[in-house]
Amino acid sequence: MTIHHLLLFLHLAGVVTWVGGMLFAYACLRPAASTLAPPQRLVLWVGVLSRFFRLVWGSVALIGISGGTMLVRVGFGHAPTAWHVMLLTGTVMIAVFMYIWFRPWPQLRSAVAREDWAAAAVAMNGIRQRVGFNLAIGIVTIGIATLGLGV
Numbered sequence: 234m235t236i237h238h239l240l241l242f243l244h245l246a247g248v249v250t251w252v253g254g255m256l257f258a259y260a261c262l263r264p265a266a267s268t269l270a271p272p273q274r275l276v277l278w279v280g281v282l283s284r285f286f287r288l289v290w291g292s293v294a295l296i297g298i299s300g301g302t303m304l305v306r307v308g309f310g311h312a313p314t315a316w317h318v319m320l321l322t323g324t325v326m327i328a329v330f331m332y333i334w335f336r337p338w339p340q341l342r343s344a345v346a347r348e349d350w351a352a353a354a355v356a357m358n359g360i361r362q363r364v365g366f367n368l369a370i371g372i373v374t375i376g377i378a379t380l381g382l383g384v
């Protein structure tokens with residue numbers, strides 16, 4: 234096992250946790266939770282997301298540090314174009330996650346604490362749209378990294 238293998242393992246552990254968690258939330262939890270009344274549904278989402286977002290911070294650290302280290306070890310100039318594209322799309326994903334963390338996420342928590350279900354639903358919608366966006370570019374990024382599409 235080389236350092237590169239270890240870094241790749243840590244990188245993929247972060248990717249699986251983040252993208253897999255978003256897929257589960259979007260494709261499984263969201264349709265099942267939509268049958269609940271707003272108070273139960275929004276309280277459930279705060280409980281789910283407070284745990285998931287902690288895992289996402291860990292994934293962001295793993296993906297960024299391992300990806301950046303692999304890139305620097307090979308050298309930016311020698312890295313395949315796909316790696317540069319991955320750096321770009323990965324940075325966009327991290328920026329979108331940070332936006333969620335600093336804007337709609339505190340709005341959702343405070344609206345739920347005030348039992349203002351209309352405001353909570355608006356904040357939740359903002360999170361859902363951005364998680365959907367990140368899920369889509371996450372899947373595209375996995376394709377760019379693995380499919381050998383010549384980029």
Ligand code: HEM
Nearest residue numbers: 248297300301303304316319320323324371374375378379
């Ligand atoms: C934050 C910036 C990122 C950087 C700098 C980065 C960099 C890298 C590097 C250098 C590799 C090694 C490629 C190889 O050994 O062939 C790699 C592999 C990989 N990365 Fe990233 N990455 C980043 C973000 C992401 C994100 C956000 C995803 C997915 C959502 C992702 C998915 C993958 C996958 C699936 C591989 C395995 C490719 C393979 O071994 O063929 N990366 N990444």
